[in-house]
Amino acid sequence: MEHGGNINLIENKYGIDKNKIIDFSANTNPLGMPNVDINLNCLEKYPDVEYKILRHAISKYTNTNYENIIVANGSTELISLLIKIINAKQTLISMPTYSEYERESRIIGSSIKYYITSQENNFEIETEKLLNLLSLETNLFILCNPNNPTGKSVSNLEKIISYCDKKNILVIIDEAYAEFFDESAIELINEYENLIIIRGTSKFFCLPGLRLGYAITSNLEIIDKINEVKDPWSVNSLANEIGKAIFNDKEYIKKSKDYISKEYQFIKNSFEKINSCKLYDTRANFFMCKILNSKTSNKLFNYLLKKNLLIRDLGNCKFLNNKFFRFSISNHENNLLLIEQIKKFFTE
């Protein structure tokens, strides 16, 4: 699955001015980043190599212990580091999902097993089926929750983590989209040392260019191992300073959640009138849809791009096909525009 948000590629490939594109593919907060007042002089100094103040801010924000937090250059650095240090012989990945878990697992030569959620079950995880797939050979289970691109969250998380714990299986949960609807496994962190949660600031705080992510685990052995191999200062001084400011911005956090909830409902209601399309319910700030008539997601993608609207065509996503697409919840004006154009596409 290619990444969303690649407006430079779109500009080059389709000759569209990237500044005119309304991007529904990157899944970032439509309110934009929080207001921060940062002195750029921070760049004249190395950041604290232990990132103490930043980690304390994250600890307060997530209600977890300071020692259990590690910061990095985006969630992407943590996905890569964790998969490398765990070095699992066999990795189980819940599919369809974000492509980086498989890419990184292949780099280290881990044998990959898939748990595939089905269309018949609306892409929800069926706990018993999943547990049956976790064999003695499995060392690592990777889950995105809520999941990109389906938007689904897992209802029986504790049962799955506890089962894995008994079988000595580590569980990585990517919570890149957790904050929009408060879907998190953080409260299980102290109880389960086999659990590692990865989060970032790219989506909820709309800071994909900042490259700031963090992992939380009560498994101090894993934290020590990451610190052994991680480059020092991979979070730069600017990201360090901005990070210290944003996690305490309660007003922005509340405003963002309220805005997304309102637009979520608006989009759901609007899609009830579009018969050619199935909108999957979501626990994230984006929706996945399936086209129910003979048209394809690629045709829709091109149609919308001509109107400067960029969605994510999921035709090349493993275990989906050319009927699926995804779009982020944007601001009200943009959401209206997108829905109008999708309606038009299906009536032409």
Ligand SMILES: Cc1ncc(COP(=O)(O)O)c(C=O)c1O
């Ligand atoms: C599920 C998921 N995890 C991680 C990332 C990358 O996050 P970051 O910018 O923090 O590296 C993305 C970006 O699209 C994502 O969808």
